[in-house]
Amino acid sequence: MKTDMGDKKIRSVRLTDFVVKMIAFNAIILGGLILAVSYLFFYRQITEVYDDVARAITGEAATQLDNELIKRFVDECDSILSSVDDPLNAYNNDLDSYLNHYKAVPEEEDYIKMQKFLEDLRKGTEATEIDFVIMYPEREYGIYVMDARDVAAIPCGEMFEVSSKNFDKKTKLFKGFYSRSKYFGILRTDGVLIYADKSAGVYAYLTADIPTSKINDRFISFIISSTLAAIILAIVVCLLIAYFIKKNMVKPIMHISDLAEKYAEGYEERSLKHEDNVKLVFGDIPCSRITEANDLLSSMQKMEQEINSYIKNLDTVTREQERIRIELDTASAIQAAMLPDATDPFPGRDEFEIYASAKAAKEVGGDFYDFFLIDEDHLGLVIADVSGKGVPAALFMMACKIIIKNLAIAGLSPSKTLMKANEQICSNNKEGMFVTVWFGILSIKEKKIVASSAGHEYPFIKKGDRFDIFKDPHGIILGGMEGVKYKDYEIELEKGDTILVYTDGVVEATDKDKKMFGSKRLLESLNKEPNLDPKALIGHVIEDVNAFVGDEKQFDDLTMMCIRID
Secondary structure: EEEEEEEHHHHHHHHHHHHHHHHHHHHHHHHHHHHHHHHHHHHHHHHHHHHHHHHHHHHHHHHHHHHHHHHHHHHHHHHHHHHHOOOHHHHHHHHHHHHHHHOHHHHHHHHHHHHHHHHHHHHOOOOOEEEEEEEEEEOEEEEEEEEEEEOOOOOOOEEEOOOOOOOEEOOEEEEEEEEEOOOOOOEEEEEEEEEOOOOOOOOEEEEEEEOOOOHHHHHHHHHHHHHHHHHHHHHHHHHHHHHHHHHHHHHHHHHHHHHHHHHOHHHHHHHHHOOOOOOOHHHHOOOOOHHHHHHHHHHHOOOOOHHHHHHHHHHHHHHHHHHHHHHHHHHHHHHHHOOOOOOOOOOOOOEEEEEEEEEOOOOOOOEEEEEEEEEEEEEEEEEEEEEOOHHHHHHHHHHHHHHHHHHHHHHOOOHHHHHHHHHHHOOOOOOOOOOOEEEEEEEEEOOEEEEEEOOOOOOOEEEEOOEEOOOOOOOOOOOOOOOOOOOOEEEOOOOOOEEEEEEEEHHHHEEEOOOOHHHHHHEEEEEHHHOOHHHHHHHHHHHHHHHHHHOOOOOOEEEEEEEEEE
């Protein structure tokens, strides 16, 4: 419970952190947007105020100035400028010599009176200076005619740049602009037209510089109050959004999470009950206003129903598979019990040594071997490979084994035994199954085998110190067709001779590249240590087959039988 509660606390903290971060982030964004909009609005409004003040001051001055006197000073300064060769170059390279051309103008009585008038007017306003300027837009420069201010007055003839910053070429009007003064800080400059000669491209203006310090104080106060208001508004909005999200999304999700934990804890108990009308764990969650939350709830309810159905079906399938597995294990045990025990099967008989091995590809297989004493001097030897795999092949195999043994014990030769067995199998073979058989009878005293083959693999015989393949006469498989006759053949043996018979599962074992083990590799395996006893020899072959196949799954039954004459 502590761990669960700890998990819940961690989960709550994470959600709280998310909500706090979301509120802070949105407050900053919303506050910034409000601040930016407020700044742009206030900037435009305050600029209009500056321009109105500057135009009001210069407009008042223009109404009281003599137009003839204005024209006279414009013509006089324009004439002096025209008399200077390349005035812009002269201004930039020899300023004193350039300004000396205008020296007489400020000394005129009318100039002094006009300058004093403008200075007196300036002192009664917010302006830091009032200027009388001539602008030449086409030449992109202008000159000062008169400057009315207390500090560092600009001399007559002083040049300045005329650009899109301070002059509109389309309307031919002065444009207000901001500048920085080391004496007065940031200034706003604007003015009114007092003379124009459009044909000559000459325009004269009265301009006034308005300091922004006082209004800036108001601007800063506005910015602070706007920022605080924006932040408060943003926090309120974000809190409302967070409340809505928490109520309609976070709480339902938390509830779903708790129920998921509850569902996981009761999984094992539910998996054992398998009741048809089980109350859904996710069935009692209140609906949310958020579509996604409702979709999540519907998905969880559907998932729970599918899992419950899956558990029920899985249990049924598991039970059925367990039943089949038990039945197959029983069938495998029965089949194994039907094969003779290869461990010292004939105690006290030292004329021969025999061993056999059968490994089914599935729980039960279709291969079988058999060896039995027909009488004291004759030993029956059988190895067979039934078509197909699994239970059908195993049942068919047991029937074939019984038929062949019964006929052999009756004293029939190998060929007669196979012929009679084929007749019995074909008489009631609705499934169309068949079996390959090698059947031999060893005459113990004579050391001779009489054998017959119904389509089975060639045996390997060791005479001396080497195994060789023995290509015996082949007959047709048992169960293939009726009326088939088989032939006997004899194998003379001596002490130390060995015979190995096997099913096709040995030579057809495949590796990862789909290559078969084959008769050649089987012969090489036998001749590595040909003098081993039957059990060791078969074990050696199995090792070589397994090494060749590797991790590939066994495809066919693997059966071998070996007898050595002692």
